[in-house]
Amino acid sequence: MTPSVPDHVNPIQWHQALAVSRQACARVFRDGGSPADALAAFGVTSKELENWERAVDIVASELCAHPLPRAA
Numbered sequence: 001m002t003p004s005v006p007d008h009v010n011p012i013q014w015h016q017a018l019a020v021s022r023q024a025c026a027r028v029f030r031d032g033g034s035p036a037d038a039l040a041a042f043g044v045t046s047k048e049l050e051n052w053e054r055a056v057d058i059v060a061s062e063l064c065a066h067p068l069p070r071a072a
Contacts, residue, residue: 009064021059025052 009017028038035055039046042062049055 013064014060017060017063018056020063021056024059025056 024041025035025038028034028041029052035049035052036045038052038055039049039058042059044058044062046054046058049058
């Protein structure tokens, strides 16, 4: 199943954010953490968190929500 790209996000940015999110969540999982721990690592809380798939989507959304500072 291919995750759908939110309408307000560039598709390339979304796929890159998903990759980073999956990697970060995998590290938390590997270390014995929960999906809530993965969200906490990014400063996010969610009442609708049920599983790792949702955690990955929420983290990716958070990554896309805040533009990175551009270096000169």
